[in-house]
Amino acid sequence: MQQGLDVSARTSSSSPADLADWSAAELLEAYARRTVSPVEVTNAVIARIEAYEPSLQALYAYDPESALKAARESERRWGAGDAKALDGVPATIKENIATKGTPVPLGTSARPLMPAEEDAPSAARLREDGVVILAKTTMPDYGMLSSGLSSFHPLARNPWDLSKNPGGSSAGAGAAAAAGYGPFHIGTDIGGSIRLPAAWCGVFGLKPSFGRIPIDPTYYGRVAGPMTRTVRDAALMMTSLTRPDVRDPMSLPYQELPWLDLDIDVKGLRIGLMMEAGLGLPLDPEVRAAVQAAAKAFADAGATVEEMRPFITREMLDGLDDFWRQRAWMDIGALTNEERSRVLPYILKWAEGGKSLTGAQVYAGINQMMVMRHAAVAATHRFDFVLSPVAPNVAYEAELASPIHDPERPFEHIGYTVAFNMSDQPAASVNAGFTKAGLPIGLQVIGRRFDDVGVLRLSQAWEQMCPDKRPWPKL
Template identity: 40%
Template sequence: MTTIASFSAVELGKLYADRELSPVEVAKDALDRIERFEPDINAFVVRDAEITLNMAEASQARWLKGAPLGPLDGVPVTIKDNIGVAGWPMRRGSALASSAPWPEDSPATARLREAGTVFLGKTTMPEYGWKGVGDSPLSGITRNPWDIATGPGGSSSGAAACAALNLGCIHIGTDGAGSVRIPAAFTGVVGLKPSYGRVPAYPVSTMGFLAHLGPLTRTVTDTALAMNTIGRPDNRDMTAMIDEPPDYVAALAGGVKGLRMAWSPRLGGDVTVDPEIAALTRAAAMAFRDLGATVEEVDPGFDDPIETLMTIWSSGAALALRSASAADRERMDPGLVAVAEQGERIPASGYVDALLNQRNALAHHMAQFHARFDLLLTPTLPLPAFAVSRNTPGHGAYGEDWTRWTPFTYPFNITQAPAISLPCGLTAAGLPAGLQLVGAFGRDALVLRAAAAFENLRPFARVDAPVKTV
């Protein structure tokens, strides 16, 4: 049976135009399902039904007049807690942060408001987005709808959980080391990290040039539609692209026939990959051959850039916590405090070397690689979702450092290249696997076009309500 919860953003726009459905009906349905599912998934830090319904009523009036603001008018969305929404607090997952209303919309929020979208709330994240799982001192534990005993990944934790259940069609997250793609893979949704600067950021992240903004959705077309809106310029971000984005939806057509793709199951490193994930992602990569692409197994040929990442990452954490007292730090995530203390010991010369020289060397290497291959294919993650309340799986294969199980994501924050995670099947336990597609810098439209071709060939599995396995 077709339900409101099954519709994509693209489908909602058509239904609104034909007056078969209204933004108010959609908003009420989303609010009802949030009320029903939130006790199980804990995906929101801010909700305000009155604001949501007021935005939906304003959208409905525009549609009735035949004057919508665009194709996203009336589409419900969520926004991560480290992105500004005027009138709502921005606490970045920290219980110590101010609960005062934020004074202005960040660029992505402003573009969504201008497009007439309906805000459902702000979503959960780990404290300051420092890790790839979904718990924080502020909001507690966010859970994975595919199995609520497992986590959705992070740091765009609540955004991914909402996307999986279609609690809103578009969910804006951030990605500094995989924080859009990690939860997308764990929850079976589409997660795009665009080329750096394509989506303007303000305030600027303490993670600097690592931090990207991008959407999580259930479909590639909805991702492209979101990018048409949030990818527009904003002069508050001096590093953002100043040109208008291409029409990413129109660019989805064309397929992948003739494209050259490299499949790298371990990025050339010593990575422990779960056998089921290895099989699912390999089969997904080879499916591009059925679409007319050339797929060759080849590694990109770089050493693990974890030291480059952590030099920048820990320095950013140190900056974020620079004014936190000893008493404050006692109330924070101890892992975040440890990373910040590591950053405090990094000399300025080491930080600048990582930020400029080491990043540039890896970016140059990948530019040469993409001269040979249009796209690089990898697993998004080497494992399925694991138990909540842990930074690493209990079996110990990845040690105690969460970055050990994210080796496929963070290299492409360093290079600033576009990368997308696509659902590519389920394990025997019913948990999603993710395939990552990486393009050359600025080739976001190509990444999305290939993603759309894959989705058409292998439609994604859905979950409609939180699954309780125990």
């Protein structure tokens, strides 16, 4: 495992050779002063990708020529005094977020490669604000694994340790953010797919309130959100990503929120601490110690920290599993035998468990998801924020589909994350430190419904307080 450069230590006086590690906030300041150009930065990120990508395999539809063209246009706008809000900041976008002209295979070899007709909302907002899109990022089949394993994409790996998994389903996004493939990355999350790779890759990931960022296609519990090296860069992305889009009929009414006002007085806050998920894999002792240390730091800073009982039950998680198996089988069962043979075997076996479910069983599964929703709000509403592990484990072997690699027990590691998709609450993963082996540990920060700004503020407070800051991995 090799180490690299710490973006938190970067200043605007950093040398051009290090531009791939600059934050978006630093880049925008340097562009405005004309000390750095978007073309220089894009070339630096391209050099980083070309050096690291043979090992990481985080990208899909990588297009450096188009990126350089966009960077030159950004450079012209900065020179003419006509720069856009995020002009010239390099970015990647998760494969399942459509970009015009690029096929959307959803991580599986079973789907036809039909070019997307238009940008999805997140891609459109970033492009409107001058962001330089370098590539899409990889994901597992149908986005249904916390893993970089895919029947379509090469196996994605974790830059902190190439033998380990980056997490998923925003697998490539997590690896790309940690590796310095530009400051901005977008993932999606329906049960932990932003927060898990953020935790295991040591970056920041925000699962916003449901509907805060318009998406297309929309689905129950599904959100898009930023994955970045710093909380402030995620806040910058939120200024763009949250603008309205008529294509999402489930989106929240647009609000001009103070995304960049990230100061918070911790003193007097009431913080819940949920150390146990209530089911699933046992909590790794090093993860436990890191999360408890974070809670103690907040208490020492004047917050009131109170232990919170777990609220998810086996019936809730099994009901959710039934629903998603049947939902997956609706897609996979409609394929021809030849197409179905291309699906990742783990996903195929898991989905086949849904084909014999009765309507009553599927309805009961949906009902358990609603029970989970109510339980999450009831358990957390009396706190300003809740802290917990993101996952009971740290990054696991790259070749495995899940920590226990058992399609009959697929969700034993998402007990800390999935309920907050069901309840619409914002939740983030921010690095809490590292194991003795040097693997990142994620701290989950959960807010009340629609308090996305508050989650960013408390996350930045911890980002500044965290005593275990390390250089970014260098391959």
